[in-house]
Structure formats: C-alpha cells, structure tokens
Amino acid sequence: MDEYESLNHTQWECLYNAVFIPKCRRKTLYRQLRQYLGEVFRRLAEQKRSRVEEGHLMPDHVHMLLKIPPKYAVSQVVGYIKGKSAIHMARVYGERKRSFVGQSFWARGYFVSTVGRYEAVIRAYIRNQEAEDRRLDQLQLLR
Secondary structure (H helix, E strand, O other), rough: OOOOOOOOOOEEEEEEEEEEEEEEOOOHHHHHHHHHHHHHHHHHHHOOOOEEEEEEEEEOEEEEEOOOOOOOOOOHHHHHHHHHHHHHHHHHHHHOOOOOHHHHHHOOEEEEEEEEHHHHHHHHHHHOOOOOOHHHHHHHHHH
C-alpha cells in the first residue's frame, strides 16, 4: 500500500474481496471454461477502469481481489463483470452445450467485503484456497 491510485482530485486505494458462483454450482461446464475466464474477467474490469489484483477460479466459485475506483459502485462493477462474461460465454462457447444459457450462467447474488489492512492475508488465501480445500477434503476422508 505504498502507492495510491489517483483521479483528478482524489488519491485512492479501494480493494474489495469478491466471490460469486455459477448458477446451481455447475462444475462440468465450468471446468471447460475455467482457463478462459481469467482473461475475460481482467478485460471486463479494465473497461470499468478497475483491476483484478488477485483471482482464483475454483470449480464451484470465483474469488477475486478487485481494485475499483471510488467513482464506481462495487455493485456496478461486479454486475458488469458477471453480466458481460455470461454473454461472452454464451456467444463463444454456448454452441458446444445446448443447456448453457448466457443470461443465467451466474447465480443472482455475490459476496463482497472491503480488504483494509488484511490485504496480504486475503491475497494468500485466494492463492492457496484450492490446495487448502484439497487438504481439508483429505482430512475428511481419514475420519
């Protein structure tokens, strides 16, 4: 947090921890698209002058650390990313799966929280959550 972003009359550092899920937590279709979604999310965030600082695509949810300027509402940016990515996936990959509908790919809600001084902890969690989930699953099998 040494360097702040700036607008005309504002210095800012607004980081948000955002999580959203595909409708019905679809995993089969999501696995196929997983490798393409990261770049799609980054491009869409840039269109709102935002940035995906950290992100991880899990089989059943998307977890991102977003830097959003104060002139945009968080709901506006997250809604834009979800809506436009669903439309993009429907156009590009929709022909491969008949049951895939772009407008209803993502579930309606999302989780968001401000990062504050826990930025390093949240970044580490996002990076390592898949390995941690596997470790916890292994522990469950041993019981």
